[in-house]
Amino acid sequence: MPENEMTVKxxxxxxxxxxxxxxEQSVAGVLSNSQLLRGYCDLICSMDLxxxxxxxxxxRP
Amino acid sequence: xxxxxxxxxxxxxxLSAEKHCLETIQNLKARDSKYHAVTRVLEDRAITAxxxxxxxxxxxxxxxxxAGVPFGVKDLFDVQGLVTTAGSITLNNNAPASxxxxxxxxxxxxxxxxxxxLNMDEFAYGFATENAHYGTTCNPHDxxxxxxxxxxxxxxxxxxxxLPFTLGSDTNGSIRVPASLCGVWGLRPTQGLLPLxxxxxxxxxxxxxxxxxxxxxxxxxxxxxxxxxxxxYKDDVDNLKVxxxxxxxxxxxxxDLQSGIQKILQSCPITCDVTLPEADKARAAxxxxxxxxxxxxxxxxxxxxxxxxxxxxRDRLMAGALLPASTVIQAQRLRNWFRDMLxxxxxxxxxxxxxxxxxxxxxxxxxxxxxGGKAVSARANLGLFTQPLSLAGMxxxxxxxxxxxxxxxxxxxxVQFIAAPGKENMLLAFAEKLERSSLxxxxxxxx
Numbered sequence: 001m002p003e004n005e006m007t008v009k010x011x012x013x014x015x016x017x018x019x020x021x022x023x024e025q026s027v028a029g030v031l032s033n034s035q036l037l038r039g040y041c042d043l044i045c046s047m048d049l050x051x052x053x054x055x056x057x058x059x060r061p
Numbered sequence: 062x063x064x065x066x067x068x069x070x071x072x073x074x075x076l077s078a079e080k081h082c083l084e085t086i087q088n089l090k091a092r093d094s095k096y097h098a099v100t101r102v103l104e105d106r107a108i109t110a111x112x113x114x115x116x117x118x119x120x121x122x123x124x125x126x127x128a129g130v131p132f133g134v135k136d137l138f139d140v141q142g143l144v145t146t147a148g149s150i151t152l153n154n155n156a157p158a159s160x161x162x163x164x165x166x167x168x169x170x171x172x173x174x175x176x177x178x179l180n181m182d183e184f185a186y187g188f189a190t191e192n193a194h195y196g197t198t199c200n201p202h203d204x205x206x207x208x209x210x211x212x213x214x215x216x217x218x219x220x221x222x223x224l225p226f227t228l229g230s231d232t233n234g235s236i237r238v239p240a241s242l243c244g245v246w247g248l249r250p251t252q253g254l255l256p257l258x259x260x261x262x263x264x265x266x267x268x269x270x271x272x273x274x275x276x277x278x279x280x281x282x283x284x285x286x287x288x289x290x291x292x293x294y295k296d297d298v299d300n301l302k303v304x305x306x307x308x309x310x311x312x313x314x315x316x317d318l319q320s321g322i323q324k325i326l327q328s329c330p331i332t333c334d335v336t337l338p339e340a341d342k343a344r345a346a347x348x349x350x351x352x353x354x355x356x357x358x359x360x361x362x363x364x365x366x367x368x369x370x371x372x373x374x375r376d377r378l379m380a381g382a383l384l385p386a387s388t389v390i391q392a393q394r395l396r397n398w399f400r401d402m403l404x405x406x407x408x409x410x411x412x413x414x415x416x417x418x419x420x421x422x423x424x425x426x427x428x429x430x431x432x433g434g435k436a437v438s439a440r441a442n443l444g445l446f447t448q449p450l451s452l453a454g455m456x457x458x459x460x461x462x463x464x465x466x467x468x469x470x471x472x473x474x475x476v477q478f479i480a481a482p483g484k485e486n487m488l489l490a491f492a493e494k495l496e497r498s499s500l501x502x503x504x505x506x507x508x
């Protein structure tokens with residue numbers, strides 16, 4: 001397993017922080033989706049953005 | 062029959078609105094068992110509205126620009142008197158909608174008639190319209206294949222010729238993907254052009270609604286009514302500069318798709334190649350924003366009633382709810398960067414072109430597509446080319462390529478045309494030119 005791969009333990013810790021109880025039959029699916037999202041998060045966070053590049057909270061195209 | 066022809070016949074008294082409405086409903090009931098596009102038929106409401114319209118016409122009263130045109134809506138639009146399901150059973154105990162969604166109201170005020178609600182991925186989270194509660198919508202051009210999603214019922218109903226137009230929603234590609242796979246036109250308008258009042262949200266900062274139809278003219282008339290303004294374009298469309306998106310948007314394309322794209326380029330006098338930097342990161346940002354907003358929207362219900370969700374939707378929403386704030390904020394910052402970069406591209410070109418999907422509709426029994434030489438889930442990856450563009454909120458028209466030469470049984474393929482914000486007028490005028498030249502357009506599925 002890659003060093004930064006999410007584990008069931010990681011998922012359970014974060015779920016507890018937001019008061020979410022993950023049903024047993026969903027643990028594998030939530031883990032696999034979390035790992036997929038982790039890959040996307042790593043990709044996004046690899047991009048250097050200027051400090052004046054603000055979040056698009058009130059997005060206008 | 063085009064919408065304008067249908068309206069003319071009804072207005073002129075050649076065709077009774079009630080008769081046409083009854084035939085449409087009978088057709089839906091008789092044929093939809095093959096496609097599973099329809100979830101509810103609005104028979105009483107539709108017949109009542111059609112009778113009232115016939116009385117107005119008989120009395121010489123003025124009627125609307127969509128007089129007697131039947132339409133359907135994705136199951137996340139409010140329809141007065143019905144519970145809005147959003148393709149789920151978890152909302153079944155909600156009160157029925159007290160009003161129509163605003164765009165439905167605008168269409169009805171022009172005498173269009175809603176006749177059906179249409180199938181979708183649960184809470185619009187998917188590109189397949191595989192719904193554990195309401196069934197899988199099949200592609201009318203080959204019922205052994207997916208219709209695409211999440212607005213699959215809306216695309217399939219038009220592709221089968223059961224309805225002249227339908228409404229869908231597009232967060233990451235949920236209009237453009239099923240339009241492409243079903244061979245119909247689908248418009249994701251400029252974000253904010255059409256009101257979302259009475260539309261159940263998915264990822265609110267990306268959600269857009271739009272129409273499906275069989276021609277550009279039909280897309281135009283319906284969108285004009287919903288937007289409350291005309292999309293006139295007075296300049297010469299032959300002088301538009303068209304940029305073909307390469308890089309990310311050139312991967313894994315089928316040969317027929319490449320051929321169709323080249324034919325379109327050859328018909329355009331001024332073309333260039335354009336590469337959007339960081340398209341993979343834009344797609345990732347779209348993915349993350351969607352997961353986080355969707356996860357947050359459903360978190361309270363996921364805590365109290367998780368088993369009411371389709372298992373696949375539940376797992377994805379829960380994973381989204383667990384995302385750290387920092388990455389979601391980074392995604393929203395990247396979004397602004399991407400929007401600014403795309404604006405600068407439109408200083409150089411008028412229209413961008415890209416494929417809508419990598420190829421034809423995947424089979425139901427093998428719901429995968431090939432990306433980078435690997436078979437990956439269709440439900441999660443059919444939006445490969447639509448997701449990055451969602452991030453920028455610009456108008457995108459999904460257009461069907463014609464059947465490949467010498468093979469009238471070929472399955473649909475679609476391309477996306479993108480314009481600067483608010484340039485729906487240019488986008489539609491450009492597409493109309495290509496449609497007239499038979500470079501775009503796919504026939505209705507045969508029964």
